[in-house]
Amino acid sequence: MRIRTHSVRELDKIDRKILGILQQDARISVTDLAEQVGLSVTPCGERIKRLEKEGVILGYHARLDPQALGLSLLVFVEIKLSAKSGVIFESFKKEILKLPSILECHLVSGEFDYLIKARIPKMTDYRKLLGEILLALPGAQESKSYIVMEEVKETLVLSLTAPSSESTID
Structure with missing residues (x-):
């Protein structure tokens, strides 16, 4: 994952349309994408490369079915340090970065310090995750x-509403 280290210029309507289409189908060919946004192939490809270079597009991923992988239990855990x-x-x-079952971990404001999202196979795995792993982390006091x-x-689809507008881009 590339993290943006510099500011990105304002995204125009065509950039936003490209991003919207790629969020729905990242496997679309540049030719088909160019046709849908009203550009020729070369300028469309250049825009995609620029959006990748600027860190607007962070990557392309396959979305997997957790049930098919035996990861049927989804849990959220608040941790207080x-x-x-x-x-x-x-x-x-x-x-926390070492734990593969943790999908997300956010430092948050409020009564607890971290909000964690995890996918695991079953309840017995949850008991182990909480008791033996999460509460054993440095500084963990309460959950x-x-x-x-x-x-x-x-x-994972982000709204592409322009910052100065309330309407979404189709």
């Missing part, structure tokens, strides 16, 4: 868990 310091935050971050009973909406 025993103290707030740069050293503890860095130690926690370093260890609160949420077991997902039904996934109502999950998407």
